[in-house]
Amino acid sequence: MTHKQLHKLATNWFKDQGWKPFAFQEETWNAFLEGKNGLLNAPTGSGKTYALWVAFVLDYIKNNPDYKTKHKPGLKAIWITPLRALSVEIAQAAQRFADGLDTQLTVGIRTGDTPQAERAKQKKKMPDLLVTTPESLQLLLTSKGYDKVFKNTTAIVIDEWHELLGSKRGVQVELGLSRLKTIAPQLRIWGVSATIGNLNQAREVLLGPESQAFKNSALIKANLGKTYKVESIIPETMEKFPWRGHMGLHLLEEVVPIINNSKTTLLFTNTRAQCELWFQKLMHKHPEFAGEMAMHHGSINKETRLWVEEAIRNESLKAVICTSSLDLGVDFAPVESIIQIGGPKGVARFLQRAGRSGHQPGKESVIYFLPTHAIELIEASALGKAAINQVVEDRIPYLLSFDVLIQYLTTLAVSDGFYPAEIYQEVKQTFCFQAMSDEQWRWILNFITKGSQSLQAYDEYKKIEIEEDGKFKVNSRSVAMRHRLQIGTIVGDAALQVKYLKGGYIGTVEEWFISKLKPGDVFTFAGRNLELYRIKGMQVLVKKAKTKKQARVVSWMGGRLTLSAQMSELLREELYSANLPLEEQTRELQALKDIFERQRVESIVPTDDQFLIETFKSREGYHHIFYPFEGRFVHEALGSLLAYRISLLSPITFSIAFNDYGFEILSDQQIDMQQVLDNDLFTSAYLFEDLQKSLNSTEMARRKFRDIAVISGMVFTGFPGKIIKNKHLQSNSQLLFEVFRDYEPENLLFQQAYRETFEHQLEEGRLRIALERIEQQEIVVKNCKKATPFSFPIITDRLREKLSSEKLEDRIKNMLKYLDKY
Structure with a gap:
């Protein structure tokens, strides 16, 4: 069959579904049929699954003209997905097209969830098309005679390559591909990536920089004219001294009309604990959502997750509170509304989530941004501009793992x-x-x-x-x-299974959290109040809690995200624009007018050529606050580095606090800031040596x-x-x-x-760039009488580590009374 005839087969099938192929899909089919490897860059929900499955099936038909009557069993194509949750969806799409063209091709799934009986069946006879994960592919390489299993494989697709690239799972895939290239000489390698900045490097990492596969490869971009709109939920009253602590719950009533006016709404949170808390509070205040609202995160059992995904597809749920577990390409019918709770810390993550709304090519994606504290509105404003300009982060590959x-x-x-x-x-x-x-x-x-x-x-x-x-x-x-x-x-804390005493698996929690509880304690997990009965082996046995005891919301390690380098740059640009005339500012910045005015009473809102340091004294000691706006990981390292360099001039006791916007060095005596600045405080020279000495x-x-x-x-x-x-x-x-x-x-x-x-x-590379930038700026030291709106969130974050929630609330109320007197 000619390429034209093969195309006709595919377009006729698309027509039967009421679809029309996009230019990028046809371009991918052509490149694959020409024997090329490649990377396809297309947004979530644009039809990239069919771009590659169709290409493979057409190639199979081309090489097997009697495909309808004769069928040689054996593995022919592999699809690797980073999330097990996506495997069913991908397999269904492949089977649908293969059956539609009467190819006799079979599709199978091989992940950690695949039953033992199915694995044994696959050992005897592999499916033609296999959907698997990076870990399961490695497990197949431990089988004796694996080279015979893979030798006739003509295609391997690495889905969501942007998710794997900056991780050791990406290295695992690179090594697996290096072997498959040798044992399957006809193999074509394709990556699928949504939002990523360094596309050319992503293709290089996937195919190998000097390899023949890279030399014979294509980079295909889907230009679908996708547009995004960010709608910020702005509080009616804006606190002048913002602080992180209420998880955005003070705006809970603002999301209820959005949920009520939409067929389906996804509420994205950054952590599983925040997801649990929002579900609990919404159900408590709005019991009418019972049966219409669910929760989805990686620690909830597989059956519940699959049920939720199916319920989104058939629109039987009104709202789902979720984490990044629904970021990636689980294909549903388009969701009407997306709400992002708190700063997503990265543009790519934000656009990925936004793409869930208007999850159809050519349709505008609208995402509501709900700030967990006022200064996050600056992030919202920056994200709005990034969405228009399609600015996304690079993913940095691992070396020599x-x-x-x-x-x-x-x-x-x-x-x-x-x-x-x-x-x-x-x-x-x-x-x-x-x-x-x-x-x-x-x-x-x-x-x-x-x-x-x-x-x-x-x-x-x-x-x-x-x-x-x-x-x-x-x-x-x-x-x-x-x-x-x-x-x-993937190395994490030991995961323990949560089960009811009478049977029934609920999900997994981490050992560090459950080890703090004793029998009889109540905790909230998967939307239920559970009473701990006992821990037996690796199982947490629970029963439904009947008491009115205060329930602890389950939390997981590693929940804190940091601003990406791209997001940090956008945030700084947005902050500087707060110095423009009010009519030239975005709606979000205009809403922060009172905060900026209060900031200027004691200090300044810096411009692009200024670096701000604030100092003031309180009963706790001498506060020195620096504002690089580089994200918490960089600030952790930078705070320790500067404290070490200051201590070389005079021996001082320090404590350090930091958030995404800046860091505080709290000392027991005053620092002569001019003296330390004159001694090259921000130099990038000796950075590695000083970091080693300053940090543990x-x-x-x-x-x-x-x-x-x-x-x-x-x-x-x-x-x-x-x-x-x-x-x-x-x-x-x-x-x-x-x-x-x-x-x-x-x-x-x-x-x-x-x-x-x-x-x-410690992101040493970013730290070095930040120091070089600060060295070029005018350093403005403001000696303040008391805390400013910019410093307040950092100070309250430090107190949070020492005080219980109730004591923290009381302490903050007293601080606010004092600060409001000016």
Whole structure:
């Protein structure tokens, strides 16, 4: 069949569905039929699933003219998704098109949720098209004879590539692809990405920078004229001294009309705890929503999540309060309204969520922004402009992730074994390991066979044997079993299953939260008040709470997001525009007029060539507040760095507090700010050395090393139902960390812990750029009589760490009474 005839098959099928293919879909079909690899950039809900499934099926028909009568079973195409929740949707789309063209192609799913019986069936006979996750793909590579399973595969699609790119799961995918390229010579690799800034680099990482696949590749963009509109929910009365603490709940009644006037509304929160709290408060104040409102986040059981997704599709729910679990491409009928609660901290995340409304090409997406405190309206204003200009963040790929490489090599050794010379060439083709030296490779091989220099006396680290012909192979059944159980790069706190005493699985909570409760305590989870009965093994047994006891809302670690570099820049630009005449400002900035006026009483609203430092004295001590507007992670590092540099001039006791907008150095005595500024306080020289001395970087690296130890398999997390507790994992990995620190500082995994701490946690690169920017600005030091509207949120955040909620409320009320007198 000619390309024209193949196109006709697809367009006729689209016509039968009442659809018309978009230019980017047809462009993708052509590129695929021409044998190209590539990256497709298209927004959520634009039909990118059909852009690639159709391409593959048409290619299959082209190469098998008698496809309707003859069918050769075997794996032909793989679709990798980062979220298990998406797999059913993707499989249904593929099956629908394959059946529509009478191809006899079968579609299967292989994820952590796939039943054992289905896996056994797949072992005997693989489906033609397989939907899987990065972890499940690695598990398939541990099967003996995996090369025969994959040898006739002609396509692999990596969905939501922007989500995987800046993570170790992305490295896991890079390594898996390096192997598949060798064993499946006809393989075409395609990535699908929604919102991402560095598209060319994303394609380079996916295909390998120097590879033949990259040289023969296409970058296709869907220009659908997608427009976004941000509607800020502005409070009628604006507090002059904003503070973070009410989760936006003071505006709860503002969202009720939006829910009532829409068929379906998604309320996006940034954390699972905030999701639980909003659901609880809305149901309490508006019981009429019972049966029409649900909750969706990653810790709720799979059945409930699937039920919610289906209910959104058939519009039987009025509202769903959710987290990023619904960010990605779960395809529903378009949702009418989207509400974002609190700053999303990144443009890409915001546009991804906005795209859920008007989830149809050519239709405007409207998103309501509900601020959790007044200054977040500046973020809303910045996001509105970013949405118009389609400005999104870059995703920074990981480099030299030796822990992931060690896990991958063990995977190959568990199945059929590998020859180092062959695998070295494949690994060097990846973006992550292109700069790996021969010496580093030899160290890795030594580590997986002998356990590195300082661990050679311990047999448990000698997992891989070298056979007579030079093949590296795992021959121990227990090593192979433990490895299969631990495949993956997502390392979190131990998750415990929450179950009713009488049976019935509710979801998962983290060990650190539940360890603080005792039997009889009540907590809110999955929209229910539950009473803790007891913890048995890895299960939390509960019953429905009948008492009126105060319920604690379940919370999870890692809930705090930080502003992205792109968002920080937009936020600063927006803040500077508060100095323009009122009529030239956005609606959001105009609403903050009183706050800016109050700010100017004691201080200034900085312009683009000014850097603001505020100082004032209170009964707590001397406050010194700096405003880089760079996000909490950069401020954590910058606060420690400046405190260290100030202490070199005079010995002072400090405490440091920070939020996304700035940081406070609270000292027991006054700092001569002019003296420290004259001593190059903001210089980027000696940054790395000063950071190491200022922060407890060893402690941060020790925590990072725990994850590296788990991913590389040095520390075993336990068997199903007998998972090793988090504190034991921490102590096991700490022991190894200290051995390497004292006896083998050149250990690559030990060095990686420090490198990742500085590159990814402290964002050293961003910190350096921030210092260089500040050095070019005029530094304005304002000696204030009392706290300003800008400093108030930082001060109250510090108090939050020390005081209970009730005491904090009282303390803030007293502070506000004092501050309002001017």
